[in-house]
Amino acid sequence: MIEMKNVSKWYGTFQVLKNCTTRVDKGEVVVVCGPSGSGKSTLIKTVNALEPFQQGEITVEGISVGAPATDLPKLRSRIGMVFQNFELFPHMKVVDNINLAQIKVLNRPADAAREKSMALLKRVGLDAHADKHPGQLSGGQQQRVAIARALAMDPIAMLFDEPTSALDPEMINEVLDVMTELAKEGMTMMVVTHEMGFASRVAHRVVFMDAGEIVEDAKKEDFFGKPRSERAQHFLSKILHH
């Protein structure tokens, strides 16, 4: 469903992505991990063209992301994205956050959008908070709203960019639970995260990045069993300590 071929990206002369090649098949959950500054977030943002890239090709269901003729808003509306800092719109009520793109992008009638939003809020356990503003919710609750907001567009795939990194520890699980459930339902997911427990339970494949390169791209069992690269072993030994 998502295919990346030899993707390279530079900021000025600094190369942040080096010849990255990977794929996410329909119904697959791929976890992208690696040390800070390894290019994970940049990589995931190239999938829906929030970050442009200079070389290589990315296709989503056969549609080229980098081609100038591609209708980007349309392409993006089919891919859900969840951000590290939630990025709910603070001036809108929770339910209006979820309604917005349904109405403005998909042209759903307002009452149909609201019905959908309320159903999704119920699903993430927050229907009682529909009329609050994001600032009145905890971080974990905000991130669950953000997931509901992305799901409201009936996406064909979901991108998660460090969805739990900005959360207090006690709120991480409530978000991971929602993501785990999504994965079980067969949602195609690309997840940048440091949560190795989540990766080992939910992921089908793990992509390990370092210094802009995809160092390892392996089945979950292989990655956690016997990572081939020294860098991945080193990373895992540091992160799996506790």
Add this chain to the structure above:
Amino acid sequence: MDFSFLSLPAFSGGGIYLDWVISGIKWTLLVSSLAWIIAFTVGSVLGVLRTAPVAWLRVPATIYVEIFRNVPVLVQMFIWYFVAPEIVPQVAGDWLKTKMPMPEFWNAVLCLGFYTASRVAEQVRSGIQSMPKGQTNAGLAMGLTLPQTYRYVLLPMAYRIVIPPMTTEFLSIFKNSSIALTIGVLELTAQARQISEYTFRTFEIFTIATIVYALITLTITFSMRWLENKTRVPGYIGGAGK
């Protein structure tokens, strides 16, 4: 202090000196209000353009701002009134010099409006730029176009954030309107000067002018504070930060 001169018959116009004061207040309010409508509209457009991702929109807006905010407003007043009719095509120049209704008034409105627009533009730009990049990304990622992202995501928060500095600009336009007297608009300061020349009650009439200006600006200050409270986002704690 003796304010009895206010009820004396005025030197010209058939009324009493109080009528001159009232007429001055009327022109001050008219010049300032109309100029503010121009300033807010033009300034908002320029402020948005200043943040545009493409240079051909950004550069002209930047040039405008740098010219209009770096030339003293008094000089601009003279340029609009004395210079502009000489440098535009002759047909237009003749119209400006002989046929334009209330030329002093309209030139003052345009001058103050376009000058203050450059300052409003900077406030709007700073408001937009104070929003985290993630907000734009979140808007785009759900399939909104960039103009839609401005309309529904960035501007509603940006305007809220800049209400305090915008209040300052709104006050400035009322105070700067006194400069219109240099091209012959009989606004409050001009009337005060005129009355002082005819009655020698300089101290009294400028006390009145001072109080009137203070009342106008205090009214604005309190209205803007009301607006700020009215539009406050529940649970949102200042500075967009991050």
